[in-house]
Amino acid sequence: MHYVKKTAEGICIKDESGTRTLKKGFVQYINERLIEQLSTFDGRMRAVKTLTQRMRHVPIVIDEGCCLYLTESLRSPHAIGINIHAVLSIRRDMHGCAEVWFKDLTVLKTACDYEALTQKHARTAVFLRTLARAMQESVFTKTARMDFIGDV
Helix, strand or coil, X not given: CCEEEEECCEEEEEECCEEEXXXXXXXXXXXXXXXXXXXXXXXXXXXHHHHHCCCCCXXXXXXXXXXXXXXXXXXXXXXXXXXXXXXXXXEXXXXXXXXXXXXXXXXXXXXXXXXXXXXXXXXXXXXXXXXXXHHHHHHHHHHHHHHHHHHC
């Protein structure tokens, strides 16, 4: 998936197969994707916040290939969730707004300020590194405890 965008009709989803519009809410669609991973939106957000100790501007981690950061608040009718893994580059248009170029060379023109969006993109990349480290330490700690318990 490249992005999920709120529209008056529901949500617009752009992925490798094209663009489609669904008559669903943003969180409802994310919940459906997360149910496939045996999670929910609220549960995933709580888990990610606990692992990373980050309470604000938390990206939505769906699976290993999909992590969405929002251009605006989730409550905004103009919010767009951009998958960081699908982004090739972010460029400034002649009005100072951001254009997101995806790896398949499609372009998403946003009303979001270029600097603000590039900062969100960079913050999400740092977040993913922090999350990977936290998960690795968590798995290592559990493994070490199991080894210790097993020796008793």
